[in-house]
Amino acid sequence: MLDKQYQAQVHEKNIYQLWLKHDCFNPDSEINQKLRAKIKNNDAFTIIMPPPNANDPLHVGHAMFVSLEDSMVRFARMQGKDTTWIPGTDHAGIETQFVFEKKLKKDGQSRFNFDRDTLYQMIWEYVKTNSDIAVDQIKQLGASADWSRFKFTLDKDIVDSVLNTFIQMNQDQLIYRTNRLVNYCPKCGTAFSNLEVNHQEQDSTLYYIKYGPFVLATTRPETKFGDTALAVHPEDKRYQKYIGQDIEIEDLLGTRKLRVIADTFVDPEFGTGVVKITPYHDFNDFEAWQRHKDELPPPIQTIDFNGKLTTIAGPYAGLKALVAREQVVKDLESKGLLVKVDKNYHNNISVCYRCSNPIEPLPLPQFYIKVKSLTQAVLKKLDQKEVKVLGAGHDKILRHWLKQLEDWNISRQIVWGIRLPIWYEVDKNHDMMVTFIKADKSRVSGPLGELLQIHSLQEIESGLQNISASVTAEYIISKTKPGENYLQETDTFDTWFSSSQWPFVTLMNNQEGDFQRFYPTTIMETAYDILMFWVMRMLMMGIYKTGQVPFSTVYLHGLIRDSKGQKMSKSKGNVVNPMEISEKYGTDALRMALIIRSSPGLDKSVSEGDFKAMRNFTNKIWNASRFILLNKEAAVGENKETLENIDESIKKSKELVFKEKLTQITQEITRNLNALQLGIAADTVYNEFWHWFCDECIEDAKKGFIDQELIINGLVIFLKLLHPFMPFVTEALWQELYQQNLVSDSILASSPWPLS
């Protein structure tokens, strides 16, 4: 007979194996086809799982999405829908490379010791070794994912589809390559899109420097070697006579002339109303330069990709920007060019979202996607309500973004990712800067033409580390090497370029007919913090490629916070490890604690007490079932006396109320689940099971007011209602009922939802 307490650890693994054995998660399995034939529900139900990083252990956010999505999927499956939940993992370009480089550093190495193919292979091995972690943990959380349709973002067929999309976009003239300022992180060694830059407020210093007849204010005096002009507001009376003039200024490296231009972007109120224009190191300056480029010299790069000053800066060359700043200020002061120093200045600086080091705006030729037509299409679909967003106002944030999104830089200077299908013909691009690793492991760098005089193309190619082609370089786009005399671009795609195609590439490269059968998918469930990175771009790319929205509903869950509502972080030591909770209190308790009373778009705090409470609930379900089964086995004669003495009319009316309320509860929970109000549905089933079914009905049954058969029927229905949230304990009990021939369906997970 059943234990006195429910031991989650004892049952969970066996139950999961049981589901796998019956292929319960596959819509094409016998058991699910039978179920659908019985219910005759023709709807398809699809969720594409947000692919976790292939080699990351799961955190509580993952547990949240697994809990929510699995509940949705299990409910749909029991409703007889053609249900698939497609799992996968993501190569997570920069994230993974970042982790791997840390590991290299530990071993006293860096990525610059390896050619790109070797490095790629090393990361591949590393990811492969760790990649089962996430998958195993997702299974431990009870995910009823369709493992027969599993995909990895670097699977051959997926990569091929992603490249096809790029080629198609190029044909549609949505791709261009240009040299403009990018957000470059010298520490990470790659450019980022605007979305990957954070802003941090900081105390800063504003330096007032003499520039010929002017004094101007700047926070970055070290960029002055890259000045190409001075700017004033066109209506600033103080400076009218200088506009259009070339002004001679005394500088640290001698004297030189700068043109004074008039541009409305200058705020006459700020500083002295004069601005130096340093186009290659400031976004505003670059734009100003472009507006006036007919009368100005070309921009000068004074900071390189390592964050150090270039040879343009003479004696300051090779110094890191911040070091150079101190030195420049000191020298300006001794030359009498420093007028004033304002140390009480606050401004925002851009920092890398990954490593929090300052972002340098630097000029780099990159590939961009023109987003205008894509965002317009998404806005239209939003207006037509073909896609709706659940999540506390985040739909408005999405619209706001779509209206002002800038073109998307998709080039990344990292190895771990899908390499751009761009090929440079060697003979036409001798000026290309190339870096490669020689057989003796030494690193060689220079213009391709010069390198070819000493090294063979084959030697260069096999040790290739990095190519930097000028913006005018000729290239062709091809998935395969177009000929002997070509070198492939070393940049890779932004991870989000491939993951934005995830809904359709997973379905197009799966079983025959899957795309027609499951696209557009039903729900995209993910955390709100990747709304712009991922959801927005999936909408853009999905509509572009298929003409249809990739999903009709977006369900955004909030962040999980600690008991005090604080964000979880390693440094605070308040991180909840879902795997530990699962082992300690059971997966069902973990899932229920996360879902109950949660609301889309809003953060939720959880504490040890919540998990404990839900573990107690698991045990309550167990014991109520245990009691009902025990009672059934016990000789009816034991209660004979009571049974004979009960008032039949009271019994009849109690039983009627019981049946009615059971139906009403079922309807309410079904309605809430259909409306994706999982937090409410979970709360309802919790309360009704414990405080109505157990506290009242089972007590009545003890007294003989409710028949054995009826109470068993109530239990069966409650197990079904509870199953989406707490799959393990309910299935374990179901198996017990099945053994005793109290139910006919062999597996709860593939049994019909009540009233369907």
Next chain:
RNA sequence: GGACAAUUAGCUCAGUUGGUUAGAGCGCACGAUUCACAUUCGUGAGGUCACAGGUUCGAGUCCUGUAUUGUCCACCA
């Protein structure tokens, strides 16, 4: 500077077409218990639903404004 949310019991939060006496978990107080479950059961305390107006027969729920907190975005060198 702009946008989006949140504000309900000591704490953390539900409460979605406006409708009896506003709910849960944890915590608290008192009590019970060989009879499924101490991971239990019973009883109880605790709320002018941020504030101020408005709409309505009726407002935690809708509207306007204010305050506070949080998030996102932008930004002046």
